[in-house]
Amino acid sequence: MTPNRTQPPVPRLLRRAAATRPLPARGRARIAPARRAFTFLEILVALLVALALLTSVVATFITILNLTAKSDAHLVAVANARAALETISMEIKGAALPFLGLNNPEGLFLGGDGVDNDGDELVDEEQPDGRNDDDGDWADQHAGIGAWAERPDGLGVDDLGDFGVDEDCVFNLDELAFRVAPSSGPDYDVLYRVAEFQGRERVLVRLIDNLSTSPLAYDVLSFNCLYWNPAAAAPAERWAESWSPSLNLPACVAVEITVHADAKPIESYTNGQPVRTVTERSIINIESMIP
Amino acid sequence: MGCHPTRPLSARTAFSLPPGGSALSLLEVLVAMTILLAGAVAVVGWLPTTLRQNERSADATTAVYIAQMKAEEIRRDDSFFGGLISAIEAMTTGTLPATFPLDTRFAYSFSGETVLYPDLSPADPRCESGVARVIIRYDRSFRPNGDLLYELRFK
Numbered sequence: 001m002t003p004n005r006t007q008p009p010v011p012r013l014l015r016r017a018a019a020t021r022p023l024p025a026r027g028r029a030r031i032a033p034a035r036r037a038f039t040f041l042e043i044l045v046a047l048l049v050a051l052a053l054l055t056s057v058v059a060t061f062i063t064i065l066n067l068t069a070k071s072d073a074h075l076v077a078v079a080n081a082r083a084a085l086e087t088i089s090m091e092i093k094g095a096a097l098p099f100l101g102l103n104n105p106e107g108l109f110l111g112g113d114g115v116d117n118d119g120d121e122l123v124d125e126e127q128p129d130g131r132n133d134d135d136g137d138w139a140d141q142h143a144g145i146g147a148w149a150e151r152p153d154g155l156g157v158d159d160l161g162d163f164g165v166d167e168d169c170v171f172n173l174d175e176l177a178f179r180v181a182p183s184s185g186p187d188y189d190v191l192y193r194v195a196e197f198q199g200r201e202r203v204l205v206r207l208i209d210n211l212s213t214s215p216l217a218y219d220v221l222s223f224n225c226l227y228w229n230p231a232a233a234a235p236a237e238r239w240a241e242s243w244s245p246s247l248n249l250p251a252c253v254a255v256e257i258t259v260h261a262d263a264k265p266i267e268s269y270t271n272g273q274p275v276r277t278v279t280e281r282s283i284i285n286i287e288s289m290i291p
Numbered sequence: 292m293g294c295h296p297t298r299p300l301s302a303r304t305a306f307s308l309p310p311g312g313s314a315l316s317l318l319e320v321l322v323a324m325t326i327l328l329a330g331a332v333a334v335v336g337w338l339p340t341t342l343r344q345n346e347r348s349a350d351a352t353t354a355v356y357i358a359q360m361k362a363e364e365i366r367r368d369d370s371f372f373g374g375l376i377s378a379i380e381a382m383t384t385g386t387l388p389a390t391f392p393l394d395t396r397f398a399y400s401f402s403g404e405t406v407l408y409p410d411l412s413p414a415d416p417r418c419e420s421g422v423a424r425v426i427i428r429y430d431r432s433f434r435p436n437g438d439l440l441y442e443l444r445f446k
Binding site for chain 1: 352
């Protein structure tokens with residue numbers, strides 16, 4: 001609506017009087033009193049209410065986005081570790097000599113996950129060795145199976161699977177190498193280790209016959225193996241951290257893979273800062289050593 | 292404000308209400324916002340369910356590995372001591388759930404009868420009697436219901 005510039009100004013006295021009687025068609029405002037718009041106060045109140053609602057909705061939405069990102073990172077990490085563990089398990093089942101297990105507690109990244117997993121006010125204080133070697137909180141853990149107990153020779157000695165054993169460990173970057181004798185096809189040598197792969201750090205790789213390398217899992221913070229020696233002199237010594245090629249095959253191998261599980265890049269962590277991780281572990285028997 | 296009744300409003304200050312139309316009252320706006328908020332709350336309430344399902348999916352994977360680990364231990368020790376697997380096969384009621392020490396959210400037990408599929412037809416191999424099983428569930432300290440997660444049959 002364009003203002004009527006030719007109309008003379010209305011004196012103040014007349015304007016007051018106009019408020020009490022109907023206005024001529026040209027001078028009347030387009031908004032009739034019965035259909036009035038918002039007042040300034042109403043708009044302010046509505047904006048404040050809307051702002052409060054939107055703030056809470058946006059805050060909730062951001063929280064959900066963060067939770068979803070963490071959940072996704074967790075699922076990816078689980079899938080990552082699981083796929084690697086599947087491959088390693090299948091090949092260990094067909095393992096043949098020579099068999100080599102290198103223990104490497106030195107190649108640590110951040111030390112451990114920076115979390116007091118066992119609530120003893122110490123962080124990452126254990127070596128992953130199948131023994132309770134830190135705080136004396138060990139307790140035997142065996143399900144009773146009729147007249148038997150699971151792991152019969154583990155009774156009374158600390159053993160992988162007992163309380164207090166390897167519950168708050170530092171990260172290890174072990175290496176595992178052996179020959180694979182598949183039921184069909186030729187034998188081949190396989191080596192698993194955490195290394196750089198195509199410019200990316202902390203990749204668990206699988207090296208075949210020292211020639212071809214393929215990635216098994218990304219963002220691997222720890223790769224730890226233990227070897228079960230049925231010929232060990234004492235039950236407490238059955239789990240070994242390394243395995244010499246001069247020995248026969250171990251009866252079974254415990255494999256543990258810890259993968260970073262957060263949307264936050266691993267490079268952004270500082271030493272000692274808690275890291276969100278996923279650990280998948282399994283025990284794999286070497287069938288040829290099981291009577 | 293720019294709606295003084297005694298002089299015409301300029302294009303910049305006028306409210307563009309259609310002739311015969313009316314503006315929304317504050318009450319109407321509030322009602323609309325409440326409906327919007329109710330919708331948003333419904334969506335927000337649905338998302339945690341999805342997150343829980345994701346978590347359960349990841350836990351189911353872990354449960355599979357724990358079951359395989361326990362079965363491998365039993366197989367390994369049975370090869371040296373004998374009698375372990377047949378003792379499990381003979382069990383009509385499972386062992387008491389034992390907390391899995393390396394991940395205390397889970398508990399395991401052994402049984403010769405199914406615990407996860409008690410209602411299936413007897414012809415279904417999943418409920419076959421006299422087969423050694425590892426049963427994985429949530430530990431009661433983590434989930435008081437002790438929900439079952441996975442049952443692995445092994446020999």
